[in-house]
Amino acid sequence: MKITCTIFLLSSLLNLAFSQTKKEIKYDLSCLETDAISTSTSLFGDVEKDLLNMFGTEVTIAEEIELGETLLKEITNTFTFIEKGEKLKKIEYILSKLKKEIFSPKGFDYKIYLIDTTMLNAFTLGGKIYFTTGMYNFCTNDNEIACIIGHEIAHNELGHINDQIKRSKTATTFLGDDAGGVTAMIGNVLTTPFNQKNEAHCDLVGIDLAYGAGYAVCDNVKLWERMSLDEDSDNIMGIFSSHPYSIKRSDCSKRHIESNYNLKCPK
Numbered sequence: 001m002k003i004t005c006t007i008f009l010l011s012s013l014l015n016l017a018f019s020q021t022k023k024e025i026k027y028d029l030s031c032l033e034t035d036a037i038s039t040s041t042s043l044f045g046d047v048e049k050d051l052l053n054m055f056g057t058e059v060t061i062a063e064e065i066e067l068g069e070t071l072l073k074e075i076t077n078t079f080t081f082i083e084k085g086e087k088l089k090k091i092e093y094i095l096s097k098l099k100k101e102i103f104s105p106k107g108f109d110y111k112i113y114l115i116d117t118t119m120l121n122a123f124t125l126g127g128k129i130y131f132t133t134g135m136y137n138f139c140t141n142d143n144e145i146a147c148i149i150g151h152e153i154a155h156n157e158l159g160h161i162n163d164q165i166k167r168s169k170t171a172t173t174f175l176g177d178d179a180g181g182v183t184a185m186i187g188n189v190l191t192t193p194f195n196q197k198n199e200a201h202c203d204l205v206g207i208d209l210a211y212g213a214g215y216a217v218c219d220n221v222k223l224w225e226r227m228s229l230d231e232d233s234d235n236i237m238g239i240f241s242s243h244p245y246s247i248k249r250s251d252c253s254k255r256h257i258e259s260n261y262n263l264k265c266p267k
């Protein structure tokens with residue numbers, strides 16, 4: 001009897017897992033394929049990821065979090081944080097809502113920091129997310145902020161940063177390139193752009209988190225349209241430095257929202 005119950009319980013759990021799988025969102029990145037360069041970059045990204053998984057050094061979540069702590073110390077010494085006020089409260093609140101929407105979280109303790117600079121940037125390491133006041137002011141509403149913070153969460157949850165660290169560690173181990181220890185590794189991780197496919201994937205996952213938290217995600221389409229007008233500005237870095245070009249990201253977002261959420265985003 002006990003065995004039967006266990007089997008029943010197991011099959012119920014499997015059914016649950018199956019029904020959640022069925023509801024899974026589809027990530028169609030074919031919107032990138034009109035650009036020959038982006039397609040080859042993403043293919044190379046896949047091959048490289050497979051090689052890293054086979055031969056690369058393992059990187060745990062705990063290591064990622066530890067590197068995040070080290071980066072926080074370095075950023076504290078370099079930049080000024082806004083430590084109180086409405087802007088900080090708002091991004092903290094948006095993060096708290098998005099966190100609840102993560103499907104199968106990897107275990108990061110997400111925190112967000114507001115850096116006082118006109119640079120348009122957002123970046124992340126080990127669950128710590130950095131958002132600049134330049135970026136805050138560029139966003140016209142909470143929906144846009146939510147999509148950007150969601151994008152940064154996605155880099156952690158999809159293992160993109162783990163791959164960057166793995167790449168850096170593997171180079172150190174196999175190529176003997178031990179030129180600067182942890183600081184150099186963090187530098188590599190932050191300055192090596194993610195490939196276009198990763199960036200576009202994070203846009204879409206960011207939209208999913210924002211949609212789940214109740215934000216109007218069509219605003220992400222407008223955000224990237226606006227960004228495309230500003231594309232050559234020197235102020236743009238980080239989240240924007242490895243294109244898909246903004247207008248393409250806008251198109252990818254629109255297609256994702258319309259095919260998965262039955263919404264029509266106005267152009």
Ligand SMILES: [Zn+2]
Pocket residue numbers: 151155194199202238239
């Ligand atoms: Zn990104």
